[in-house]
Amino acid sequence: MSMDRRQFLKGVLAGGAVAATAAPAPAEARGNLTMPPKAMGLLYDGTLCIGCKACVSACKESNGLPPEFSTEDHMWDTPLDISGKTKNIIKMYKDGTGEVKDREKDGYAFMKHSCLHCVDPSCVSACPVSAMRKNPETGVVTYDPHDCIGCRYCVLACPFDVPRFQYDKAFPQIVKCELCSHLASPDNHTRFEYSACAQVCPTGATIFGPTDELMAEAKRRLALKPGTDYMVPRGKLGGGDWQMAKAANYVPQVYGEKELGGTQVLKLSAVPFDKLGYRDLPERSFASISETMQHSLYGYLIAPVVVLGGLVVAAKHSLRDQDEDQE
Amino acid sequence: MSNHAHSAPAPLGGSLVTSLTKTMALLILIAGAVLVVRLVLGIGSVTNVNDGYTWGIWVVYDVMVGSAFACGGYSVALLVYIFNKGEYHPLVRPALLGSLFGYTLAGVSVIIDLGRYWNTWHIFTPGWAQINSVMFEVATCISLYVVVMWIEFSPVFMEKFNKDELRKKLGRWMFLFIALGALLPSMHQSSLGSMLIVLGTQLNPLWQSLLIPVFYLLTAISVGYAIVIFESTVSAIGFKRPFELGILAKLSKVMWGVILVYLVVRVADLVVRGAVGEAFKPNIMALMFWIEMAFFVVPAVLLAKASNRRRPDKLFLSAACMMTGTFLLRINSYLVGYETGDGWNYFPSLAEMGLTIGIIAIEILGYVVLVRLLPVLPKHEAAVK
Ligand code: SF4
Ligand code: SF4
Ligand code: SF4
Secondary structure (H helix, E strand, O other), X not given: XXXXXXXXXXXXXXXXXXXXXXXXXXXXXXXXXXXXXXOEEEEEEOOOXXXXXXXXXXXXXXXXXXXXXXXXXXOOOOOOOOEOOEOOEEEEEEOOOOOEEOOOXXXXXXXXXXXXXXXXXXHHHHOOOOOEEEOOOOOOEEEOOOOOOOOOHHHHHOOOOOOEXXXXXXXXXXXXXXXXXXXXXXXXXXXXOOOHHHHHOOOOOEEEEEHHHHHHHHHHHHHOOOOOEEEEEOOEOOOOOEEEEEOOOOOOOOEOOOHHHOEOOEEEOOOOHHHHOOOOOOOOOHHHHHHHHHHHHHHHHXXXXXXXXXXXXXXHHHHHHHOOOOO | OOOOOOOOEOOOOOOOOOHHHHHHHHHHHHHHHHHHHHHXXXXXXOOOOOOOOOOOHHHHHHHHHHHHHOOHHHHHHHHHHHOOOHXXXXXXXXXXXXXXXXXXXXXXXXXXXXXXXXXXXXXXXXXXXXXXXXXXXXXXXXHHHHHHHHHHHHHHHHHHXXXXXXXXXXXXXXXXXXXXXXXXXXXXXXXXXXXXXXXXXXXXXXXXXXXXHHHHHHHHHHHHHHHHHHHHHHHHHHOOOOOOHHHHHHHHHHHHHHHHHHHHHHHHHHHHHOOHXXXXXXXXXXHHHHHHHHHHHHHHHHOOOHHHHOOHHHHHHHHHHHHHHHHHHHHHHHHHOEOOOOOOOOOOOHHHHHHHHHHXXXXXXXXXXXXXXXXXXXXXXXXXX
């Protein structure tokens, strides 16, 4: 092997190695996606929630999902978590004696768990077949079983463990909240007009509306002095249905404002969120980190084609040298 | 570089019905039964996967580990055709055959694990294909590579059936398939690691790194050499052939170099990211991390000594450690280090393992049958080089 040839080969491999490990070029870096223009969502305020689970049952009705049993007698729909049969759940936090609502020590609190409709959703970035999509207008993250291959990368990827899979079916689907977007269709024969969980919530703990207005409502509550009376909208924002409540001693944070670049479903609580299953998360979305990496390696297939060119040259030389398979 | 005189590959001959092949056939039947239940009653009827650990061993072992173990063909091809080391040529065909089976069956496993397998073609179809998904890249690349490998291997069939014309024609284009055969695994083996990046903080910092694709790639290459050593040892014993010590000793040195690079990059990355502290926490993840690292350190130490590289037992031990380390890196990063929420557990069920074992049995059976029937292994009464 002559010296320059060796160097050439080293160059090829170094080139490949650089292409394979290069730090993402700034030009190709993909930042977080931003809030769509008409983003819709929910605001859940745990301090208003009474744990009646009307929303859990309405969600089943709206989505035509079967009951799920966790008691001996199989009499009531008693889901313990979201699942292949359940898109929405109210979970309870309890500490010690559990005496006082919304207190971390010796208290209890409620938390709603359903899809957060992330601004930059991991599930959409992960899905190889566009079965998970984010509506460019409303930002609702939808799922279409006709597209889905059932790989469950979305289940793995979602930072909130939201998409669930039907492990007990021969022809399974992913199940997740789609913000009841099916209710907008003309053949909606249910009694619901918008997100069923919000529509039935008796206390205004879950309300439906444009995300920016929900954010303003959340900020308004955070600014209230604990104990003061204030008016809570029920159902949806601008629906004209109000009710009196006392401002709680909130954790000064709207969960979903910054987490992973934001979510369209926002949450308020008086007990720290990580106690309720909502972890601290960075502001940079995981989807943007993953896609930046992927695009800087494979953007327009430039790097692979360059490397392939080098490999072709190397392979040709070797084949000639080794004189194989020629006769 | 001049020609190396190699003995031409030849069919091994011998009986196809042995206790080994019969056992493998039985294991395959059991796996077939598991498959039928899975198709009729759903994935949950035979596996323990759940929404907290939705990928069990059918993905993490069969695909992540299985395809890495199938990197023999890739790693040897890199040496022979890209680095122009003709002396390793006798290893090409057997390694390629192992890879062919490994990859083809990894693909089959994936499809078995897909909940809606009848839609698989969507991945490659415009309108569905979602190019931002790392899985899209992995799926496309692996599928292409399987095709490329069958083409690379096809001269073996052509030799057997005396299709010389065809073989010559293909020979003229072989450089292209060889180049693709070096490119595609570099892409998807690293992407199998990149698939973890979108998991974000659900994955422990011991594994969540922007360099995880590099770790996956380096271990795939080095385990490729380990597999060749492993397979050569086993077939030397199993088929009562001479042990190709000279060539394997040299190969082990290459493997050693790659392991060293891996260890340096792996540790430097932990230090730079400030993740070292995680390794000293009293939890199962830290423990598994140390075990994983130990299996890379052992061959790195063993193979540093030239005399060890000439001892079949030490070579075999190093290869086995290297395989275990590679296995653990993948199991740790997809299962042990992953935590999506509280209260989830996963350990594979017997039926689930039965299917995986059946897949391994197909590989062994296929390998044994094909080397007996086709010109794969070098004709070898000659000499131990
Ligand atoms: S919460 Fe999960 S499922 Fe919902 S949009 Fe975000 S990533 Fe997707
Ligand atoms: S399971 Fe379906 S929706 Fe989820 S990532 Fe796979 S193809 Fe997409
Ligand atoms: S928006 Fe609809 S699907 Fe989503 S949690 Fe509420 S009721 Fe269920």
